[in-house]
Amino acid sequence: MNTSIANLKVGEKGMIQEISLEKIPLSLLEMGCMPGESVELIQRAPLKDPLYIRVNGSHLAIRTETAAQILITKE
Structure with a gap:
């Protein structure tokens, strides 16, 4: 599911x-943060x-607006 x-x-x-x-x-x-990498949501502010x-083994903070531009397939 995308x-x-x-x-x-x-x-x-x-x-x-x-x-x-x-964007x-x-x-x-x-x-x-590249295609093919696994991503997990750790926390919402x-x-x-x-x-x-x-x-990719790193913890990152990104804006919701930016996160909405990164398409994923749920695992």
């Missing part, structure tokens, strides 16, 4: 399928932004 990182619930995992290179900061790509994810 969705985005923004739609995951805490603890859910997915495989990154597609990234809109125009994703280069720093996320450099930290391993109290006001729903940012999201804390684990990807």
Whole structure:
């Protein structure tokens, strides 16, 4: 089932399928947020932004708006 990182619930995992290179900061790509990598939602901040994810062995904080641009397949 295709969705985005923004739609995951805490603890859910997915495989990154597609990234809109125009809308994703280069720093996320450099930290391993690439197609084919597994991603897990670790935590949502109290006001729903940012999201804390684990990807490629790293913990990252990303804005919900950015997470909505990263398409995944749920595992």
